Amino acid sequence: MMMEPKQYKEILKAVQFHPLFQGVEESTAISLVEECEVLTYSKREIVLQADTPRRGLLLVLQGIAEVFVKSGSGHEEVLEVIQKGEIIGFSSLAEFLGFAKPEKSQPTVEVRSIEEVKALLIPFSVLEKRWGDQDLHDYLLTQIAPA
Numbered sequence: 001m002m003m004e005p006k007q008y009k010e011i012l013k014a015v016q017f018h019p020l021f022q023g024v025e026e027s028t029a030i031s032l033v034e035e036c037e038v039l040t041y042s043k044r045e046i047v048l049q050a051d052t053p054r055r056g057l058l059l060v061l062q063g064i065a066e067v068f069v070k071s072g073s074g075h076e077e078v079l080e081v082i083q084k085g086e087i088i089g090f091s092s093l094a095e096f097l098g099f100a101k102p103e104k105s106q107p108t109v110e111v112r113s114i115e116e117v118k119a120l121l122i123p124f125s126v127l128e129k130r131w132g133d134q135d136l137h138d139y140l141l142t143q144i145a146p147a
Contacts, residue, residue, distance in 0.1 A: 008033050011120060014061050018085065019139040020122060020130065032129065037121040041065075047088065047111040047119070054092035056123040060084050063117030067109050079109065088119070090143055 011033050015021045021029050039058070041047050047058065047065055060082055067080040067088070082088050088111050130136050 007038070011036070011038065011061075015059060015120065018059065019136055020057075020059065020087075020127075023133065023135060024130075032126050033120075035123060035126050037123075039119050039121055041113040041117045041119070043113060043115050045113050045117075047113055047117065048109075050108050050110045054089050056089065056121055056125075057092075057127070058088040058111075058119040058121055060086050060088065061118045061120055063119075064114040065111050065117050066114055067111050069109050081114070082111070087143065090140075 008030050012021070012026070012029055015033070016029065021032065024032070038061075039047075041063075048054070050070070062084055064084075065082045065088060066078045067082065068076050068078045070076050127140075
């Protein structure tokens with residue numbers, strides 16, 4: 001869903017202290033937010049399906065989602081719970097960074113909302129524009145590095 005101009009400032013207020021948007025001029029931040037998309041998911045709705053290409057990262061603005069995998073027998077195992085302020089889709093970051101070939105890196109995990117989720121889709125093109133920011137670079141690398 002495309003945002004109305006007044007929504008840009010509302011979204012910017014919600015994300016201004018997140019490392020993805022921190023430290024940039026307000027006009028730059030608004031132009032970045034304009035490239036993003038607000039998505040809403042109902043309770044228990046699939047947010048990201050396995051084996052589908054990712055368009056970017058999802059920053060959770062409200063709600064809770066879970067990352068899970070399904071076994072061949074249909075058994076599900078929850079790998080992670082994602083809440084407000086956290087990002088979904090780091091597994092696709094390696095492809096964006098050029099560390100993995102697209103055909104071999106289709107995600108096998110799925111993401112489902114536990115309750116209604118409002119998220120900001122941040123396209124890889126926005127990350128590319130911010131990639132020169134060392135703080136953002138360090139933040140993203142710490143998020144994908146194993147603990």
